[in-house]
Amino acid sequence: MRALTEVGAAGGQAERGKRLTLEHVSKRFQREGQSAHAAVNDVTLTVEPGELLTLLGPSGCGKTTTLRMIAGFEQPDAGRISIGGDDVTTLMVYRRSIGFVFQNYALFPHLTIFENVAYGLRVRRLPEPTIRARVGQVLDLVGLPGYERRFPNQLSGGEQQRVAVARAVVVEPQLLLFDEPLSNLDAKLRVQMRAELSRLQRQLAITTVYVTHDQEEAMAISDRIAVMHQGALAQVGTAEELYSAPRSAFVAQFIGRVNLVESRVLARSGGRTAIGLWDASLSVPGGDAYAVGQRLSLLLRPESLTLVPESAKATESEVVVPGIVRSRTFLGEKVEYAVEVGGALLQIVAYDPTRRGVVDVGARVGVACDATAVRVLGAES
Amino acid sequence: MKRDPVVAPAVLLVWAAVALFVLYPLGRLLVVIFWNGGPSLDAVRGLVGDWTHRAALVNSLLLAALVGVAGTALGLAFALLAVRSNLPRWVGRALDAIVLLPLISPPFTAAIALIFALGPRGLVSYHVFGLTKVNIYGLWGTLLSETLTYFPIAYLTLKAVLANVDPNLEDSAFSLGARRWRVFRMITLRLATPGVANAFLLVSAASLADFATPLILGGTKFPVLPTQAFLQITGLYDMRGGAALCFLLLVPALAIFAGQRWFTERRGGSFVTVTGKVGAATRVKTLSPAAVAALVLVCGVVVALVLVCYLLIFAASIVRGLGADNSLSLAHYAHVFSGGLKAVRDTLVIAVICMPVGGLFAVVLGFLVSRTEFPGRRTLEFAAMINYALPGTIVGIAYLVAFNDAPLALTGTAFILVVCYVFRYSLAGTRATSAVLAQIDPSIEEASASLGARRDLTFRRVVLPLVRPALLAGMTVLFIRAMTAISATIFLVSLDWSLVTVRILEGITNLELGQASAFSVVVILLVYLAVAVASLTMRRLNAGSVGQAGALLGG
Numbered sequence: 001m002r003a004l005t006e007v008g009a010a011g012g013q014a015e016r017g018k019r020l021t022l023e024h025v026s027k028r029f030q031r032e033g034q035s036a037h038a039a040v041n042d043v044t045l046t047v048e049p050g051e052l053l054t055l056l057g058p059s060g061c062g063k064t065t066t067l068r069m070i071a072g073f074e075q076p077d078a079g080r081i082s083i084g085g086d087d088v089t090t091l092m093v094y095r096r097s098i099g100f101v102f103q104n105y106a107l108f109p110h111l112t113i114f115e116n117v118a119y120g121l122r123v124r125r126l127p128e129p130t131i132r133a134r135v136g137q138v139l140d141l142v143g144l145p146g147y148e149r150r151f152p153n154q155l156s157g158g159e160q161q162r163v164a165v166a167r168a169v170v171v172e173p174q175l176l177l178f179d180e181p182l183s184n185l186d187a188k189l190r191v192q193m194r195a196e197l198s199r200l201q202r203q204l205a206i207t208t209v210y211v212t213h214d215q216e217e218a219m220a221i222s223d224r225i226a227v228m229h230q231g232a233l234a235q236v237g238t239a240e241e242l243y244s245a246p247r248s249a250f251v252a253q254f255i256g257r258v259n260l261v262e263s264r265v266l267a268r269s270g271g272r273t274a275i276g277l278w279d280a281s282l283s284v285p286g287g288d289a290y291a292v293g294q295r296l297s298l299l300l301r302p303e304s305l306t307l308v309p310e311s312a313k314a315t316e317s318e319v320v321v322p323g324i325v326r327s328r329t330f331l332g333e334k335v336e337y338a339v340e341v342g343g344a345l346l347q348i349v350a351y352d353p354t355r356r357g358v359v360d361v362g363a364r365v366g367v368a369c370d371a372t373a374v375r376v377l378g379a380e381s
Numbered sequence: 382m383k384r385d386p387v388v389a390p391a392v393l394l395v396w397a398a399v400a401l402f403v404l405y406p407l408g409r410l411l412v413v414i415f416w417n418g419g420p421s422l423d424a425v426r427g428l429v430g431d432w433t434h435r436a437a438l439v440n441s442l443l444l445a446a447l448v449g450v451a452g453t454a455l456g457l458a459f460a461l462l463a464v465r466s467n468l469p470r471w472v473g474r475a476l477d478a479i480v481l482l483p484l485i486s487p488p489f490t491a492a493i494a495l496i497f498a499l500g501p502r503g504l505v506s507y508h509v510f511g512l513t514k515v516n517i518y519g520l521w522g523t524l525l526s527e528t529l530t531y532f533p534i535a536y537l538t539l540k541a542v543l544a545n546v547d548p549n550l551e552d553s554a555f556s557l558g559a560r561r562w563r564v565f566r567m568i569t570l571r572l573a574t575p576g577v578a579n580a581f582l583l584v585s586a587a588s589l590a591d592f593a594t595p596l597i598l599g600g601t602k603f604p605v606l607p608t609q610a611f612l613q614i615t616g617l618y619d620m621r622g623g624a625a626l627c628f629l630l631l632v633p634a635l636a637i638f639a640g641q642r643w644f645t646e647r648r649g650g651s652f653v654t655v656t657g658k659v660g661a662a663t664r665v666k667t668l669s670p671a672a673v674a675a676l677v678l679v680c681g682v683v684v685a686l687v688l689v690c691y692l693l694i695f696a697a698s699i700v701r702g703l704g705a706d707n708s709l710s711l712a713h714y715a716h717v718f719s720g721g722l723k724a725v726r727d728t729l730v731i732a733v734i735c736m737p738v739g740g741l742f743a744v745v746l747g748f749l750v751s752r753t754e755f756p757g758r759r760t761l762e763f764a765a766m767i768n769y770a771l772p773g774t775i776v777g778i779a780y781l782v783a784f785n786d787a788p789l790a791l792t793g794t795a796f797i798l799v800v801c802y803v804f805r806y807s808l809a810g811t812r813a814t815s816a817v818l819a820q821i822d823p824s825i826e827e828a829s830a831s832l833g834a835r836r837d838l839t840f841r842r843v844v845l846p847l848v849r850p851a852l853l854a855g856m857t858v859l860f861i862r863a864m865t866a867i868s869a870t871i872f873l874v875s876l877d878w879s880l881v882t883v884r885i886l887e888g889i890t891n892l893e894l895g896q897a898s899a900f901s902v903v904v905i906l907l908v909y910l911a912v913a914v915a916s917l918t919m920r921r922l923n924a925g926s927v928g929q930a931g932a933l934l935g936g
Binding site: 071072073092093094095097098099100102103104106107108109110119120123124167168171177 | 822824825827828829830831832833834835838842843846847
């Protein structure tokens with residue numbers, strides 16, 4: 001990347017690493033014959049300079065609309081968007097300094113790879129030698145040297161993806177925007193490409209907003225993740241924060257898999273709280289936040305639960321409850337079980353099954369849950 | 382992209398052009414009909430009292446219906462033969478090449494040829510069969526000539542529709558135990574029904590608007606509206622009467638146009654395919670060998686008839702007087718390239734000017750209506766289509782009314798001829814542009830914008846290169862139409878600017894059929910040359926299906 005920056009210096013030092021802020025941004029869409037529907041509702045968000053933030057959510061949650069408003073393809077109905085402190089809310093897209101990578105790459109089919117990448121530089125009327133140098137460097141950067149004279153339809157999906165990225169970064173944008181860039185690639189390539197994108201983004205240190213519906217992809221590449229639900233921000237945080245301390249059932253279920261179990265505060269004493277889990281009582285740290293008798297939702301991640309023999313005794317810090325294995329899916333490195341406990345099905349994951357054995361469907365088992373594995377929904381971690 | 386600084390001026394410019402050259406003349410026409418010192422129905426009422434005018438209305442509608450039925454039936458036969466009969470590929474190609482002939486010929490070709498073949502001393506009727514009582518003039522002659530001229534429209538429409546009926550659907554009906562006839566009736570024909578209706582309306586509209594054929598073959602016993610309107614104005618100098626006849630023509634023409642729009646826009650209506658995945662390649666089995674044989678027979682006769690017509694035209698152009706003095710002579714061509722040269726040159730100049738002007742207009746309009754949002758977009762799309770949808774006679778008379786005197790005295794100039802063609806024949810290019818754009822994801826344009834390009838730059842650098850095939854197709858259609866049109870422009874020509882088609886008409890009315898034939902041959906060759914050049918270029922552009930200018934002539 002150093003080379004790219006040096007060349008950039010010749011044509012005016014590139015400005016990168018700008019802070020992006022969204023303040024109370026809303027957007028409604030009028031569907032034919034229907035009342036206006038809020039695609040994005042009062043989103044306030046800051047992306048720090050050089051940070052990669054992912055907008056994560058199911059389809060229709062407003063993540064792409066948010067991204068398109070940041071790009072300037074859509075205009076918000078309310079709120080303010082600024083890049084590096086400059087209000088760009090109503091600025092036309094071609095006046096913003098952005099690089100946008102589209103889901104379908106949107107390469108110009110009638111132009112060679114060189115001309116595709118050079119497009120933004122030509123629009124900026126840079127001198128021809130500069131254009132040649134920068135296109136060459138950026139193609140090196142994405143691992144496609146020598147592809148200059150080919151046409152997009154002669155490239156594989158992964159190669160087209162790289163060209164799309166090269167085209168977006170070569171203009172040294174203040175902001176890099178990705179709209180589900182990997183969803184058209186096959187699973188293996190997707191994993192490889194997301195590592196490359198992550199490396200590239202860190203190298204270039206361009207403030208980046210990345211849209212995806214794939215939580216694993218989001219966790220793999222993001223500095224922070226903003227989970228969106230029905231047009232609003234559900235929670236913003238690092239992958240670890242979202243996983244360990246989700247603020248809502250939606251976030252908990254969207255980031256990884258989870259068992260949500262209803263519970264009640266039984267007693268409080270000496271900074272610890274006794275909560276009911278199934279028919280037993282479990283002592284968890286912290287107590288100031290809850291009142292005795294209060295209802296709670298407990299979050300039990302499948303990998304935190306363990307299958308034990310039916311007759312196993314619970315230790316001090318854990319609860320063991322009897323259950324029946326209703327289904328099991330063998331996936332190689334792990335086995336996923338559905339175990340019926342008290343009329344509800346619990347998801348449980350057991351790793352390394354070849355060494356630790358597999359339990360048969362119909363078997364009577366104990367499910368052990370350690371106090372350290374229990375999270376109360378909405379509690380700070 | 383609301384505050385785009387480029388789209389708004391472009392929209393205003395297109396609106397201004399459409400208002401001036403489509404809406405204004407039509408408005409002036411309506412004023413002439415319904416305003417006589419005050420609102421008045423006198424002009425229309427006058428028509429009803431006149432036998433000729435009443436007959437013209439009835440004849441026009443009858444002829445349009447008959448030509449519609451006959452043309453659609455023939456078109457269906459050809460289409461079935463082309464895409465449902467498992468014939469070798471070259472058969473389909475040959476059919477396309479022959480069927481293209483009537484579409485690109487000057488308007489009187491079939492009529493002259495039929496006079497040669499079946500006229501009072503016709504080569505076929507008299508010299509071959511010795512018949513003396515054959516009367517080619519009147520309803521039957523006009524019907525035969527128009528059917529031969531316009532069935533290709535139905536063929537092109539139905540070929541596309543039938544080609545889109547997935548043979549796997551027929552296979553699944555077979556697998557459920559249906560027999561051939563039943564599958565054909567219940568599946569193939571059912572799926573093609575909207576296409577058949579559409580083809581019928583297109584052919585009927587063409588017949589309703591046809592001015593050239595009835596002028597030659599209709600005679601006094603079979604008046605139709607376009608010819609009556611023409612004679613009323615050029616013969617009797619009765620502008621109001623001619624305009625009122627236009628109104629009678631306007632009503633059924635608009636009804637057909639509305640019906641045709643309804644069939645094509647009803648999305649579910651053309652239930653053809655778009656199931657995403659293409660089914661397994663399968664051999665079409667719907668037509669029995671006997672049915673194919675019958676189709677070959679019918680289409681063979683028609684192809685033979687078309688070829689005979691064109692051979693006769695060619696023969697007539699290279700002998701002194703076909704049927705009377707069959708000695709070879711280049712005298713007719715000598716005339717074309719001396720006294721007739723000005724008309725050929727004028728026509729070419731106008732056609733060549735039309736191409737870039739109309740092509741660009743078509744692409745810009747197609748881009749605006751399919752890729753941008755602005756108030757009144759649908760209205761503009763419709764308004765821009767009016768001159769195309771209306772019979773040329775109406776457009777010609779409306780232009781005559783609007784542009785014959787100050788403030789816009791434009792008739793007789795090359796400018797008004799170009800304008801007339803641009804607004805009448807750009808639609809093919811507009812449609813092709815929309816078709817190409819429909820295949821291009823809007824994110825391509827957004828990518829350009831995200832890289833810093835304004836709308837005008839994006840249009841120049843990205844859209845225009847991508848719609849090159851549509852532009853070329855649109856320009857080819859404009860060229861062909863400008864070379865062969867007569868119904869509207871006959872009202873607009875002058876001594877300064879004349880047209881080949883007008884010279885052909887003069888040749889016929891002066892009974893100089895040899896000269897008329899020579900002019901026709903020259904036009905056909907020029908147009909074929911243009912089509913050949915366009916096809917070659919298309920192939921280099923990898924244009925695919927959009928690239929067939931012939932197909933665009935149909936709709």
